[in-house]
Amino acid sequence: MSRTDPYAFEFDDGTVREWRLTDRGAEPTLVEDYTPALFVSGPDDALADLRARLESDPKTVETRVERWATDLHEAHVGERSELLRVGCDRVDDVRQLAREIRGVHESGTHAPGTFRLFDVDLEPGFRYCLDRGIDPAPTRELRTLRLELEDRELADGDVSGLRIEDEPVAGEDGGGDPRSALETLRTRLEREDPDVLVVSHGELIPLLSEHATELGFEEDEFHLGRVPGWTQLAGENTYESYGRVGHSPARYRAPGRAIVDTSNSFLWNQSGLAGLEYMVEQTGRPLQEAAWGSIGTLLTSRQIRLARREWAVLAPQNKWEPERFSDLRTLHAADRGGFTFEPKVGFHEDVHEIDFASLYPRIICEHGISPETVDCAHDAGDFVHDSHRVPELGYEVCEHVPEATDGDAAFLPTVLEPLLSDRGDIKARLADDPAEPEASRLRAESGAIKWVLVSCFGYQGYRNAKYGRIECHEAINAYARDVALTAKRRLEDAGWRIVHGIVDSLWVTPREGVEPEPLEAVIDEISADVGIPLEHDGSYEWVCFVPLRDSIPDGPDEGAGAFESGSAGALTKYFGKREAGAYKFRGIELRQRSTPAFVAESQRAFVEALDRERDPEAVCDVLERRLSSLRGGDVDPSALEITTRVSKPLSAYRKRTRTVAALERYERRGIDRQPGQSVRYVVADDDASGPERVRLSFEAGGEYDVDYYATQLVRACESVLSPLGWDRSRIRRALHDGRLLELSAFVD
Structure with a gap:
């Protein structure tokens, strides 16, 4: 494989612009002879009829019959089928033509399911690399530039709060203004010529570009790409996966640069750039498409690539094999x-x-x-x-x-064995204690592999897995x-x-x-x-x-303190102290995303007290001190923020939950929150109704509901003491029995 392969691609009106990395930056090459294609299988007479119809379609460039395996079973027994290859003028035409084959050409003239479609729903860059045998892995170290804007400023369209590489962009007076922000950004882009823009929100691309136009910048004076212009590739949407609602923001392109939207990149947030680059190499998806892909999407891409290269199997549009x-x-x-x-x-x-x-x-x-x-x-x-x-x-x-x-193995082992081998090699190299940044890169690559290996099993049971x-x-x-x-x-x-x-x-x-x-x-x-x-x-x-929360026994009598109970246990909730001295936590509150920082820190303090004293009452002493700080107003409200995911639109909620109250406050501020996105708030008055129940993380004011957060503290303490047989009522009795606090309660 040539190591001069491009790393980024743009598709416009039947042409492809390839961007190849150079020592100085990147250079474009225009390709005009690319014909993306979909494949159709079916009875010979039906395919002949379809071919005749499609040859007059303006979206069709060519049609021909090719021999491919339509599934792994066919490849396994050494058979091939004759399929109709339909070449299209533009990448966007492939999916449109697929819809017409199914909804127009099949409907009314053939039975439903007469045609099976292949290589339909491939992302443009991945399709191009697959068709051309291109390896889009970067050929040199990538240069990145990180751009961030807070939610409120994004909603207000205020780019003066822009941060570049985590540093605020401010004007001469220190306050900042849109023009100075854009001028600073332009200077950084020209000086550093990044290959990757890492943005906190994809919406920064149109927002910054539109502000530049409003402020009078000429197109060649300010542009986020290596050449002027930007394109919206996809709109925002809400989806459901394994019963969980997710949100995919709009996606954008800036010519000559890959864009990583950190609000829409699981792999970036887990493994950073090194993990992304590794998955580009393993899947054949260009960097920007790998960044927004889910772990299941990346696994499927690797499978599609190996199926095409080593098994001559095409990617079905729909899974056909029933149980x-x-x-x-x-x-x-x-x-x-x-x-x-x-x-x-x-x-x-x-x-x-x-x-x-x-x-x-x-x-x-x-x-x-x-x-x-x-x-x-x-x-x-x-x-x-x-x-x-x-x-x-x-x-x-x-x-x-x-x-x-x-290959010399079955299909799934062919997909997984190189990943297992790489992870084993990485672990061995990490065991040799390499210097940073090599160790950081190895950890990132190992993390990326881990997520794919974790998902490979469950994906076999996923109804839409290709x-x-x-x-x-x-x-x-x-x-x-x-x-x-x-x-x-x-x-x-x-x-x-x-x-x-x-x-x-x-x-x-x-x-x-x-x-x-x-x-x-x-x-x-x-x-x-x-x-x-x-x-x-x-x-x-x-x-x-x-134990399971509803199986915690009533508090023991005075003097009881058995360190083991017979109640049912929660399968993934435990905590302990390794011999090396580090604590490990699984499933309890401090590992839960919605737990406020103050509650999480307090729970760690409860565990540390249990470790020091081996005495439930000593843990209650620490709880007493934490409750005192909470009631005295000594807790920073930012440490009480709750983060939770929105599962449906505001209008679809029937109960007046805290999430609803937060959504109403976001709406007041003109900030849109879609299902799958998160809201952040502090509970201000849990007995109130409507939006007054909470306040958003960026709103002024330091009030918080003491009783609500006190309950959260007691619940966190209960998780620590319940293995010892102490329930919430026993903990509350210990808080009111008039005991003097032990000195150890003041040691975190």
């Missing part, structure tokens, strides 16, 4: 998730956490789980092939890889349960007690009165047995597993 019929016994066995062990609620000492490294991806690779291999379509008379059966389910997994493919299949999802779960039970039996035989386990992680402690076998030896034995590395993730001085 296969199964008998009742198989359905009962298959309709289960990963194995979980109910946590032993309480305070446990000398605990070890052990994890299967990338369990689900390694199961896929170890056992060759893939849509084309699980109960594959082989005719036994065609050729001899090896297979094995999935535990519990009996699904047959074919081990044959056809000679027609370029290369997903529910039977693969079920098979992976079955193997995971078998692995967990194998580990459980061996650990218990070796004298270890399991106090919690969830899918790929186990927490164990020595059984009372038993000298256990060395844990590392047991781990090595289990790893060899199941074929997946089991790693010792860490040792804890102590761990507390938190």
Whole structure:
């Protein structure tokens, strides 16, 4: 692959402008011979009729018949189908033509579903790189420039508050004004010539450009791209994924530069530029398209790229393969998730956490789980092939890889094995303690890989996954349960007690009165047995597993203080102290996005007090002091901000919630908040009605509802003390029993 490949692309009226990085900046090249295409499969007579119709369509440049595999099963048995390739004049014509094929040419003349469409919903840059064999990974270190504007200023159209690289842009008097802000930005753009604009909101692109025009800047005097002009690529929209409402803001293009909208880039916020660059290399999506893509989108892009290159399989517009019929016994066995062990609620000492490294991806690779291999379509008379059966389910997994493919493994393992290998190499390099910034880059790349590996399993069960299949999802779960039970039996035989386990992680402690076998030896034995590395993730001085909130028993009698209860435990709520001294928190309030900073900091103080004193009353002393600060007005209101996601439009809410009150205040300020976006507010008077119940984070005033936040503090304290059998009523009694505070209560 030539390393002079472009990194950014623009599509206008049938032409493509490629931008190649140079030592000094970037240079454009105009391409006029690109013909994007979609593919159609169907009965021969129907395809002939469609071809005749499309040849007279002005959007169509050419039509021809090509041989491709329409799915992984077809590729697996070495077959190909004849498909109609329809070349279009412009990239935007592809989706329009697909709609017309389905809604006009098929409707009324053919039965629904006569035609299957392929390579329809590909992003323009990704499509172009796929068609031309281009690797859009940057060929040198990218230069970035970060631009930020607060929500209120964005809503007001006030660009004087612009921040560049986290520094305010101010005028000579220190107050700032729009012209000086734009002049400063112009100077920075000319001097630094960034390859990537990292913006806090995509709407900054039109806002800054429109202000420049209003202030009299000529087009060649001020432009955010390397040449004048900007383009809106897509409008904002609301979507729902796995029952969660999300918001995708409008997207824009500035010629010659990639734009990363931090409000619309999960991967940027998790892994930064280094993680994005790694995924550009792995998926073939240009940087800007990789930035706005979800983890599922990036995984799908990698799959589409490998399917096209190594399996000659096109990307279907719609998933066609339904779940296969199964008998009742198989359905009962298959309709289960990963194995979980109910946590032993309480305070446990000398605990070890052990994890299967990338369990689900390694199961896929170890056992060759893939849509084309699980109960594959082989005719036994065609050729001899090896297979094995999935535990519990009996699904047959074919081990044959056809000679027609370029790889030597099933499809999903081909997608995942390079990522697993890279992550293993990164971990090994990080273990050598490299200097910064290499260590930072390696951590970012590892984080990007982790998210893709995490999603690969669930994506097999996603109804719209282009290369997903529910039977693969079920098979992976079955193997995971078998692995967990194998580990459980061996650990218990070796004298270890399991106090919690969830899918790929186990927490164990020595059984009372038993000298256990060395844990590392047991781990090595289990790893060899199941074929997946089991790693010792860490040792804890102590761990507390938190009970379900509605299962917390009534407070114990005076003098009781058992450090273990028998109530049901929450599967993902625990906290503990590692032997190295660091605390680990999962699921409790301080790990929740909506928890105010003051409550989160207080909960950490409760944990630290429990660690020092091993005494619930000492924790209550810290709570008493924190409540006193709250009631005395000593807490900065900014530390009481609550952040929550909006799930629907303001008009659709039926209950007068705090979120509704916040939305009403945003509306007063002229700030639009769509479903999927977040609101930030402080509870000012929880007994009030309407917007007076809260105030927004940027509004003046320092009032807050003491009783509301006191309740939040007590709930946070309850999460810490509930493993010891203390509920909220017991905590409140401790606060009112007249005890003198211990000196330790004043130590955070």
